[in-house]
Amino acid sequence: MADEGRSTTVTINYGPFCGDSQVTFQGLPGEVFGDVASFFGFDSDTCAELTLGELVLEAAQLAQGASHVARGLGAHVIAQMPDSTPNAAREAAQAPSRDTRDRQPRLDEIEACGSVEELKKWWAENQAAFADQAVMTAWKARGRVLET
Numbered sequence: 737m738a739d740e741g742r743s744t745t746v747t748i749n750y751g752p753f754c755g756d757s758q759v760t761f762q763g764l765p766g767e768v769f770g771d772v773a774s775f776f777g778f779d780s781d782t783c784a785e786l787t788l789g790e791l792v793l794e795a796a797q798l799a800q801g802a803s804h805v806a807r808g809l810g811a812h813v814i815a816q817m818p819d820s821t822p823n824a825a826r827e828a829a830q831a832p833s834r835d836t837r838d839r840q841p842r843l844d845e846i847e848a849c850g851s852v853e854e855l856k857k858w859w860a861e862n863q864a865a866f867a868d869q870a871v872m873t874a875w876k877a878r879g880r881v882l883e884t
Contacts, residue, residue, distance in 0.1 A: 744768045744788070748796050750803040757803070782869060797876075805860050808853075839870055846874050852882045 744765045750757040761771045769788045773780065776795045783791050842865050849855040855878055865871045 746772065746788075746792050748772075748792065748799050750799045751807070759799075779869075801856075801859070805856050809857060809860050839868055842868075842871050843874050846871070846878050849878060849882070852879065855879055855882060 742764065743762060745760065745762045746768055747758055747760040750759075759775065761768045761775070763771065765788050769791060772778075772788075772791055772795050773783050776798055778791070778794070783794075786794070842862065845858060845862075846855070849858055855875065859866075859875060862871075866875070
C-alpha cells in the first residue's frame with residue numbers, strides 16, 4: 737500500500753477561536769479515517785464512499801455546527817439512557833422506527849425553515865431525527881440554500 741509508513745494528522749476545530757475545543761487524530765490514513773468516523777459516530781455504511789478529506793469536512797461541519805448551536809442557543813448534550821433489553825438494538829433495526837415513519841413531516845418542517853437561525857433551532861430540538869440519513873441530507877441542503 738502506498739500510504740504505509742506515512743503518517744497523517746487531522747485536527748478538527750469546534751469553532752473559529754483559539755480557545756475553542758479541538759480534536760486531533762494521527763496515524764495512517766486508513767486509521768485516521770476509522771478514528772474520525774468512530775469519534776463522530778458516523779455510520780460505516782454512510783461514510784464508506786467518502787474520501788478522508790470528505791469525511792473530515794463532514795466531521796468539521798458537524799463539530800462547528802454543534803458548537804455554534806450550543807453557543808448561540810445554549811443547547812447542551814444529553815446522554816441517552818441505555819436500554820435494559822439486550823436485543824433492543826436488533827429489534828429497533830428490524831422494526832420501522834418512528835423517525836422513519838415520520839420522515840415526510842420532518843422534511844417538510846426543514847423546508848419550512850426560513851432562516852439559518854430557524855434551521856439551527858430545528859436541529860437543536862430534533863436531535864433524534866438525525867438518525868435518519870434522509871433528514872440529515874435535507875437539513876444540510878436547506879442550510880446551503882439559506883446561506884446563499
